Amino acid sequence: MKASEAINIGSKILKNRNIISHKIDAEIILSHVLKTSREKLLINEQAISYINLKRFKKIISRRSKKEPIAYIFNKKEFRSKDFYVVKNSLIPRPETELLIDPIIKKFKGKSIYFLDMGVGTGCIMLSILSELNNSRGLGIDICNKAISVAKINLETMKLNKRASLKCRSIDTIYNKKFDLIVSNPPYIVKREINQLSEDIKKFEPQKALDGGHDGLDVIRKVIYKSKNILKLNGILALEIGRGQYYSVYNILRLNGLREIKKIKDYRDNVRCIFSTLK
Numbered sequence: 001m002k003a004s005e006a007i008n009i010g011s012k013i014l015k016n017r018n019i020i021s022h023k024i025d026a027e028i029i030l031s032h033v034l035k036t037s038r039e040k041l042l043i044n045e046q047a048i049s050y051i052n053l054k055r056f057k058k059i060i061s062r063r064s065k066k067e068p069i070a071y072i073f074n075k076k077e078f079r080s081k082d083f084y085v086v087k088n089s090l091i092p093r094p095e096t097e098l099l100i101d102p103i104i105k106k107f108k109g110k111s112i113y114f115l116d117m118g119v120g121t122g123c124i125m126l127s128i129l130s131e132l133n134n135s136r137g138l139g140i141d142i143c144n145k146a147i148s149v150a151k152i153n154l155e156t157m158k159l160n161k162r163a164s165l166k167c168r169s170i171d172t173i174y175n176k177k178f179d180l181i182v183s184n185p186p187y188i189v190k191r192e193i194n195q196l197s198e199d200i201k202k203f204e205p206q207k208a209l210d211g212g213h214d215g216l217d218v219i220r221k222v223i224y225k226s227k228n229i230l231k232l233n234g235i236l237a238l239e240i241g242r243g244q245y246y247s248v249y250n251i252l253r254l255n256g257l258r259e260i261k262k263i264k265d266y267r268d269n270v271r272c273i274f275s276t277l278k
């Protein structure tokens with residue numbers, strides 16, 4: 001069978017399962033099976049061996065059950081680096097990349113100690129460590145399996161000398177002071193988790209999504225804790241959900257923190273807030 005025929009078959013199967021990205025997904029899956037780039041696959045028509053066709057169909061079947069491509073291939077790109085991902089850690093999102101540039105700009109050339117609260121795969125922590133050579137970081141997460149995944153990424157990227165990882169909650173961090181606290185906390189309103197796409201609600205970890213009755217439970221905890229563990233002039237950098245800006249702004253204000261910067265996504269929603277102690 002030719003590659004284009006296989007793509008059409010795979011795409012049709014995914015389309016019938018209401019997967020919007022059916023065509024691209026089929027192309028990505030076939031290029032993965034053939035170990036080639038999607039571009040080369042589309043330019044050069046090639047025949048597919050029986051064994052590769054079998055592999056392709058198997059992956060199409062997993063995707064047709066809504067399993068995210070990142071979990072099938074165990075990897076996701078974040079700031080041009082591939083991160084190892086498994087079901088127990090949130091798949092890094094493009095909006096989280098918005099947090100990184102301002103942090104790099106602010107601390108360039110400085111020697112800082114930072115906390116990544118809710119480290120997941122380690123995408124935030126490792127991006128900072130690799131772009132700020134004099135930084136040291138502590139990554140925490142309540143999910144043991146997420147910590148194991150972050151550890152693998154840390155070792156693969158050879159950044160373990162400047163980092164430590166601990167399985168613990170933000171409430172249990174004492175006797176430390178950070179120049180930067182960064183977090184992409186769970187911020188989905190509990191009762192809205194059911195309305196998320198199946199890819200997310202069936203496969204991504206609840207602990208990484210569930211922000212409690214108003215979506216702000218963990219954000220409150222991080223802000224509350226930051227009062228005591230942030231250095232004077234230190235920065236708290238938070239990713240927040242759509243529509244949470246005014247609530248988070250107020251929680252910051254009530255806890256003695258002052259907004260210094262906000263970043264919007266391409267839909268004009270504030271998605272990151274940077275603050276400092278007043």
Ligand SMILES: C[S@@+](CC[C@H](N)C(=O)[O-])C[C@H]1O[C@@H](n2cnc3c(N)ncnc32)[C@H](O)[C@@H]1O
Nearest residue numbers: 118119120141142143169170184185186207208
């Ligand atoms: C939205 S995910 C973010 C993962 C990763 N930082 C990223 O941006 O892709 C939130 C993470 O916070 C962790 N988490 C939730 N509550 C926590 C708490 N109280 N203390 C520490 N980690 C927590 C979850 O297990 C999850 O890995």
